[in-house]
Amino acid sequence: MKFLLVEDNQDLANAILSRMTMAGHVIDHAANLGDASAFVATGQYDLILLDIMLPDGDGRTFLKQHRASDLDTPVIVLTARSQVSDRIGSLDMGADDYVTKPFDHAELEARSRAVLRRKSGYAKTTIEIGGVVFDPVAGHLTVGGEEVQMRNRELRLLELFLNAPGQIFSKNKLADRLFSYDDDVSENAIEVYVGRLRRHLKPSDLSITTLRGLGYRLDHDE
């Protein structure tokens, strides 16, 4: 996905940029509303992440202008304000969703996908490899032309593997991506999800190899 981050705090922006890049997204950064308008005018974005308190104005003013123009790029507001009233305010102004700082990136991604799914006609980015067609936003998977119903965690596990075929993922690393940090995760749970994924991928040329003591790897069998 291609994001535009509008955030004036440089440290936070860097942290988000590095986390998003690592997750395989493309992300541009605007430090104020003026820059943001310039970015939106020239680039195509799947989603805008918008801070509310910015040096040259209120993010909600930008939101209003953005909604008044023809651009329908979805916007997720990042709010550091305390809760309720502000959340409702930004949704009323035309934000598609909001997250409260500090936020879980997995939650932000989940919300981004949900927002994009709601928009008809978003730019589809599908991954095609070894008889598998995968649309991470819609959560659609077809294996050998057959549509496969998958649960969310299975989808995200598959996305991880498909983004880096041939790379070894330790069980802990996978657990961190699939579970929230306050869940107690047994290694067994990861094996269960990997097992399900293997069943889904059986008709394709893809397979997941277990490397004892190291983790798992997605292989493309020619």
Next chain:
Amino acid sequence: MLTLIGGAAVLALILFFAVRNYAVQVAQQGQDTILDASVTSMLDAATIQDGTVELDLPYAAFSMLATSADDRVFYAILRDGKFLSGYEELATAGNFLPDSPVFQTSQIRGAPVRTISASRTLIGANERVDVQIFLAQTQDALSETLDQISRNAALLGVGFFTLAAVLSFWATSATIGQLGKLTTSVTRRGPQDLRPFTKPVPREMVPLVSSLNSLVGRLDQSLTQSEDFIAEAAHRVRTPLATVRSYAEATLQRVDKEENREAMRSMIKAIDESSRAAGQLLDHAMITFRADHLERDAIDLTELVSDLAQRLAPIAEMKDLSIALRGDPHVPYSGDPVLLQNAVRNLIDNAMKYGPAESSIEITVSGKPKPQIMVCDHGPGFPENEIETLTTRFQRGANATDSIGSGLGLTIAQDVAMAHGGGIHLENRLEGGACVTLSL
């Protein structure tokens, strides 16, 4: 108002007595003048002839005493202090000075009379004789006149009182009525409404309204300031927390060594914990404020819960949890949507926290017998020994300070329910899982 009418009554009484007193004086003076004239003409008619006093009572002396009420007249004639003729009891009634007419009010035969005594010295051939005449007249005509004057004075007093009372009623209702209207418009205002008062008021009340407006203005300013302060404080705390959390997550992606990863995970957990606690404390403060000045809007509980469920769906999905909404398609209710959303959100948050992956959270919204929202999960349920303490703790009103964390979520739900005249009920389902019912 009462003071004004009381004052008018006192004034009317004073007026009545003053008029009456004055009338008595004037009437008495009139009678005295006639008596004086009458007695003078009688004395004028007295002559002395060869040592005998002759007195032809002149007709005019009595005719001038005639009144409409047929007042009776008494007289007594004395020579050198010795009774000659007339009514003797009149002569003994008082001790009079020989000179100058003297007036006195006394009683004769049970009737009040006004008596005059006057004397004249007659000089004969070689003697001097003092003739003294007492003349008395009953006061029937006078008292009749006085009665009439009293009646008129009383009428005047009552009239004055009525007019004063009506005027004071009008005056007070004109000002107090305006004050009342102002009071109503102050009372009716919602907690957020701090606009100045612009309704027209009488000139006398302009200073009051303008000082009220300036107070409201200052209040508005200080509320805005404290709201801005809280927003700014939250911003300053949350932004660095967000920075740390994002870096920690990014670092966790790169680090392979398990003990370092564990440290990063603990760090993220601690950040989440502190931001959740801060958020809930701020929410709790906001809810306490709003609950004190509950603003009720017409809402549909089912719609409110379904909006909330939709909004929480992405988070539920991350855990492969599904949220199922059941119950009545429309439950109209009058309440504070912000508070109710917050309460239900806390219940769903708890259910998502304890519900196992690939299970469902069931939310039932029903309107009868009373509006209820029930949130159930398939988690381990409340510990049996704690369900009692949790319930009793909420019955006697929870203390926010001893229940930070998920407990504060239940406290918030409880506070919101109580503000709407309801409560929450905790139970474990027979088939497993916890249920919290928020009734309104």
